[in-house]
Amino acid sequence: MAITRGRRPWWAGRAARLAVLTIGAVVFLFPFYYMLVGSLQAEPRSDLGGAAPDPGNLTTANYSGINAAISLGTTLLNSVIFAGGVVLCTVVFGLLAGYALAVLDWRGRDSVFAIVLLVQIVPFQLLMIPLYILIVRSYGLSDSYLGMILPFAISPVAVFVFRQFFRTVPRELFDAARIDGASELSVLRFVATPLVRPALLTVVLLTFIGPWNEFLWPFLITKQQDMQPLAVALANYMSNLAGREANPYGGILAGACVLAAPPVVLFALFQSRFTAAELGSGVKG
Numbered sequence: 001m002a003i004t005r006g007r008r009p010w011w012a013g014r015a016a017r018l019a020v021l022t023i024g025a026v027v028f029l030f031p032f033y034y035m036l037v038g039s040l041q042a043e044p045r046s047d048l049g050g051a052a053p054d055p056g057n058l059t060t061a062n063y064s065g066i067n068a069a070i071s072l073g074t075t076l077l078n079s080v081i082f083a084g085g086v087v088l089c090t091v092v093f094g095l096l097a098g099y100a101l102a103v104l105d106w107r108g109r110d111s112v113f114a115i116v117l118l119v120q121i122v123p124f125q126l127l128m129i130p131l132y133i134l135i136v137r138s139y140g141l142s143d144s145y146l147g148m149i150l151p152f153a154i155s156p157v158a159v160f161v162f163r164q165f166f167r168t169v170p171r172e173l174f175d176a177a178r179i180d181g182a183s184e185l186s187v188l189r190f191v192a193t194p195l196v197r198p199a200l201l202t203v204v205l206l207t208f209i210g211p212w213n214e215f216l217w218p219f220l221i222t223k224q225q226d227m228q229p230l231a232v233a234l235a236n237y238m239s240n241l242a243g244r245e246a247n248p249y250g251g252i253l254a255g256a257c258v259l260a261a262p263p264v265v266l267f268a269l270f271q272s273r274f275t276a277a278e279l280g281s282g283v284k285g
Contacts, residue, residue, distance in 0.1 A: 032260070039063070039253035062250035063258075069251070070233040071226075072258055079212060079229035079259075082148050086211040087204055089153035094203060095196070097154075098162025099188050103174055113163065120156045125216075127151075132220055143227045148218050152211055158203045165199035166192060201270060209263055230259050 034051055042059040066072065100106075101113050131151050141147030169192065177187045193200070215231045222228045228236070234255040238248075 035253050039257045062254040066251040066255045070237050075230040075233040081145050082229050083211040085149040086152045087207050090155045090158045090207045093154045094158030094162045097159045101163045102166035116156050116159050143222050143224045147221045161199050165196050
């Protein structure tokens with residue numbers, strides 16, 4: 001007599017997946033939790049016991065201390081201007097280049113796109129010295145926002161993302177706008193850009209992370225403390241001022257929390273927007 005094996009309940013697989021995802025989330029979030037708790041400790045603790053601190057050892061003095069040392073408001077504003085300028089330039093130039101490479105027909109288009117892809121394999125460090133000579137000595141843009149923004153104004157990744165997304169848009173939409181008398185800029189502004197919003201949001205978030213955390217180029221280009229973004233100011237604090245503080249560990253973690261907060265908030269707010277737009281409904285027939 002054959003023995004039939006019972007099937008595993010449907011909820012068992014779901015529970016196993018939930019357990020694995022929960023463990024992964026805890027492992028991923030633990031460094032952020034440890035950083036936040038460490039920034040609130042009055043007495044520095046660098047061991048794992050600091051993950052469960054004594055409530056009597058918690059304070060916000062580390063934030064006021066790091067603010068007094070590097071002026072968090074000024075450095076945050078510099079980071080916002082730097083990252084915002086890079087994002088704006090990247091979106092504008094990426095939209096124009098991506099539209100031209102995907103929608104317009106012109107000689108040498110595929111060759112230009114191949115060059116755009118090849119540029120991505122060139123390390124930025126390889127171009128840093130000639131860029132420094134060009135921007136600082138030729139243009140005189142040291143200690144300026146424009147000097148920080150220019151090397152990152154055009155992103156090959158943004159051009160690639162927009163180009164690939166525009167290629168999924170039905171050509172009939174663009175042709176219908178041209179038949180109605182719209183110019184290419186009007187087609188880009190009123191037809192293409194609204195359809196490319198998912199890619200636009202992706203480019204904004206991906207582009208924002210780079211300049212927000214960028215250290216080396218702003219460190220080279222800025223000598224005045226009131227022009228330095230937060231990443232550079234925090235590094236200078238670690239190398240020059242941290243040794244004089246009573247709790248340098250807490251001050252460094254407090255600055256790191258402030259530096260990490262904007263990207264985390266942006267991704268938390270817009271993570272549900274990473275969806276592709278339904279374009280088929282815009283075409284009749």
